[in-house]
Amino acid sequence: MWVPRLIDVARTPALWVALAVGGCSSPPGDLREWTPADHQHTDGPSQGQVGAQPTATPPPGLDEVTIVAWRRSCMRCHGVVGRGDGPEGRMVAATDLSEPAWQERTSDEQIAAVIRQGKGAMPAFDLPDGTVQGLVKLVRLFHAGREASPSGAPSAAPSGAEPLGATPPSAAPPNPAAPAPTPPGAAPAAPSQVAPQ
Numbered sequence: 001m002w003v004p005r006l007i008d009v010a011r012t013p014a015l016w017v018a019l020a021v022g023g024c025s026s027p028p029g030d031l032r033e034w035t036p037a038d039h040q041h042t043d044g045p046s047q048g049q050v051g052a053q054p055t056a057t058p059p060p061g062l063d064e065v066t067i068v069a070w071r072r073s074c075m076r077c078h079g080v081v082g083r084g085d086g087p088e089g090r091m092v093a094a095t096d097l098s099e100p101a102w103q104e105r106t107s108d109e110q111i112a113a114v115i116r117q118g119k120g121a122m123p124a125f126d127l128p129d130g131t132v133q134g135l136v137k138l139v140r141l142f143h144a145g146r147e148a149s150p151s152g153a154p155s156a157a158p159s160g161a162e163p164l165g166a167t168p169p170s171a172a173p174p175n176p177a178a179p180a181p182t183p184p185g186a187a188p189a190a191p192s193q194v195a196p197q
Contacts, residue, residue: 059141066134073125074135082142092121098142111136 079085082097095102112132118124127135 059138061137062134062141065131066138069125069127069131069135070138073127077122082139094122097139100143103140103143108136108140111139 074082075086077084077086077088077092077094078097079089079094084090084094084096086094088094097103114122115125115127115132115135125132
């Protein structure tokens, strides 16, 4: 009985060796050096690849230059819609430009001055006056976009951050329904009797 098993054990490695030798006997495929001309035949994306998305038109009152300036200079900290949730936003504590309280207390002139001169971790930007005014309009639109959302709040706060205006747990008033903690060594207070309603 052990002879057929021994043959099966010996046959399996022999099969793998035969397959490896057979596969190695064919000549290699195209191994020439890659050149840029190899990709000149493509007119568009291959099937399954994403094509170029049509560019969206800027909001009314803004030009393409303003949008490009926002993307290049502001978006990495302030995020796509100015909520301070860009890739570098948390690191530099970028302001949430859509926050209603910030929008109320900040004038257009102050926004323009910060763009031109910088403030804190934000660098100064040497932009033409028209572009700066366009960025100010765009910042004001972020507030309008926030008010238009169903809840009036950002769809997602930056991870690990509390929404602006929220009371931190340490500053929240104590819950009157919750019993006060008993100091160590003291006897617990008797539970209060509540009359059923």
